[in-house]
Amino acid sequence: MAAEDSQQDDGMEAIGFGCVNEEFKEIEEVRSLISKLTDVYTDQIAMETTVERFTFIVDQYQEQPHLIDPHLESLMNQLLTIGRNVNTPPALQNLAFKMLYLITKMRGAKVVVRLFPHEVVDVEPVLALITKQDPTDFEAAETRYMLLLWMSMACMIPFDLSRLDSNAPQDSGDHKLPIMDRIYNAAMRYLLVVEKSRDAAAYLLSRFMTRPDVKKRKLPEFLDWAMEYVAKAEYTTLQGAISLTGVLTTLGLLFKHGKREDLLQHAGRVLEAVTQLSLLECDNNRLRKCGVKVTQRIGLTFLKSRVAKWRYQRGSRSLADNLQLSKEAVQQRQAVSSTGPQQPGEDDEDEEFDIPDDIENVIELLLMSLRDKDTIVRWSAAKGVGRITGRLPRELADEVVGSLLGLFTLQESDGAWHGGCLALAELGRRGLLLPARLPDVVPIVLKALAYDERRGNFSVGAHVRDAACYVCWAFARAYDPVEISKYVNHIASSLVIASIFDREVNVRRAASAAFQENVGRQGTFPQGIDILTMADYFAVGNRTHCYLELSMYIAQFSNYTTDLIDHLVDIKVHHWDSAIRELTSKALHNLTEKAPEHMAKSGKERY
Missing domain, CATH: 1.25.10 (Leucine-rich Repeat Variant)
Structure with missing residues (x-):
């Protein structure tokens, strides 16, 4: 009997804990590979073997990347210890940041960026590393991308950046500038490049510009430059389209992260500049998507953040909560919902606010983008329709729904039907239908x-x-x-x-x-x-x-x-x-x- 129990326990361990043990072994192997970087970076064959094995293990988490979360911060710190050391040879530094980039690609930059060290002492070293980079060195592309992401977190310290200027080294070149200008120049340096660093630079600028001390000095300067660049942009060439993508990405993130009171005064001219580009006629789907994102976020800036009181409210969306409701409560809730969530005129103050005229142009562009030939553009437009409709009065929101239903005709393309369905789903799940x-x-x-x-x-x-x-x-x-x-x-x-x-x-x-x-x-x-x-x-x-x-x-x-x-x-x-x-x-x-x-x-x- 004892032998049978022992066999049963062994079987349960194999079934229940096999995956955990396998995962633990893989993470330990990853730590071992990182610790050996100082020994293999000078040997080309050993380095390629190490990177290949590291990539294979990381790619296994691609479908369920959250499984690596318990170990993510410790792995990052292990790699950053190598990468941030001023005495680290450039080849070893690039190798460490390349492995960190592979982890970021698997888990997502939004998750990884929150785990970067962001103390005051990190600002100057990270900025110095960025300044030392050569934009034409393609072997260090991952290093530049990760450093810019790191700076986007480090620059958010809750102190005025002018306090750091007294501690900055006063030698020649860029170090004579205030640290605010140095961060701004470093981000602008990579905003128009043809590589992944462009996206990181856009994210850095959007976060950097939202600082209270920076937005007073640098926000008008950047928007003036961006408007001038957009006005002269030529997206018919590959280089022009890529560069314009970086500018539009920055504008979209800026209107996402920034405060409404800071950006409202600039929203009108940015919308006018983006509209004059006629991006719907552009062949670059990434550029059209960026245009849709900028447009919808400008529309959200025009409208105050609010929860529409007229929206349909089912009640609790949690299955666990629904199962705990008594039968009488369910019947009562259904009886209330059968009379309608709210009749017109029940809440007049919900309708008493001005809607800017530009909102009509924003909604029209989003509805036109629902017909786009690429899914990524239609999907972005559908989310924009849902977000903006949630801030409109009942009558205007119903007009949007009516215009949306006009997409479902035999004369429309399959893209219009697809975009219309995505928009209907967005409206439905937000309670706006x-x-x-x-x-x-x-x-x-x-x-x-x-x-x-x-x-x-x-x-x-x-x-x-x-x-x-x-x-x-x-x-x-x-x-x-x-x-x-x-x-x-x-x-x-x-x-x-x-x-x-x-x-x-x-x-x-x-x-x-x-x-x-x-x-x-x-x-x-x-x-x-x-x-x-x-x-x-x-x-x-x-x-x-x-x-x-x-x-x-x-x-x-x-x-x-x-x-x-x-x-x-x-x-x-x-x-x-x-x-x-x-x-x-x-x-x-x-x-x-x-x-x-x-x-x-x-x-x-x-x-």
Whole structure:
């Protein structure tokens, strides 16, 4: 008996703690590789072997980078100890910062930058290291990028920077300038370069300009320079487009991090300068995205930060809190929501504030960007529409929704449908799409779930269907079940059809995830738990399994039987992909026994 218990404990250790032990071994190996840098940096083969092994281990955390968080700060400090030492040879210093860059690429700069040392004593050494860098030395590109990120944190010390000038070395060159000017010049030096340091310099400038002592002296100077540069910008060349990207990125981050009272006086002319660029006609998608970000953040600057009192409020969004509510409380909350979140005129002071005329131009540009040919631009525009609508009065917000619904026509491109779905999801999850609009929105979402436009020997529309699943996922979290009850059967059938019959695996999985979210949050989907048990996120990964087995299981539920058959007969029988047509014929053969009369009637009416 004792031997059996011992074997069981060993098995549990292998299953439960194997991953932890493996992770611990990998982290220890990483620490060992870092500690050996001083010995291998002079040997080219040993150095390349070390970097290759380090990259392999770090890349394993790419899908779940948060797993390295408990060790992240200690690894950074170990590398910075090597990199910040003034006696460290340049080759070893570049190697340390290169490894730190690999960690940053895996975990994300927003997380890593918060863990940099940011004491007063760090400002001068980091600035000295940046000043020593050569922008043309491409082997030290990672070093420059990490130093600029480090300075973006170090420059935020809560003391006036003029206090540090008395301690600065008074030798020749740049050191004669005040430290404020030196940091500004160092960032501007890398703002227009053709490398990753450009992004770090933009982030550094945006954080540096928000300091109380800096914004008085340097903010007007920088904005004057930026406006002059934008006015003369020529983005038809690669170099011009890259340089303009750095300037626009800085402006976008500046309006994100800065205070409204400091930037409001400059917002109008910045918007005018960006509008005159006509970036929607530019071929560079990164540049168009930067233009959308600047535009939406200027729009947010025009409007005071507020929470719209007219927005729809479901109540608690936490599943744990919802499960703790009593049945009477749930019924009471649903009864209140059935009367509408708020009627016009209930809160007049919410409407009594001026809306600048420039807001109309901002919203128009964002709506036009929802039609963009690149997803990154449409996604940024959709988030901008959601953020700005949340600060508008009810009537103006409803006009935005009306304009948004105008994107869903046969004359519009698939990009407009995709961008429109993303915007609807953003409005829904923010409570800005009131239940009164659901009769107009739900039919559009159902059409988007089946959107498939033929283009020769292929079709487009997978991204539209994926975005429509995101809308259904957002609606599940946004509305009370009583608001969605009249649309439940249609949404459930459309999501089931997409999850088992769609050609693309990412759409099937998105539909399955949206169906699961609705079952958990709404609790009103017919046979929801039974279907999820079989057709979960992983089960829908195999298309043949979906068509021939899952369809048979779901068809036993009368709520879905005829919808499954009708979809196959109307859509999939004449699909452009021969593999889909073949699977459709087999699926229809199998489904005949589930509804023979309907099958015969459907075939007779259609053929």
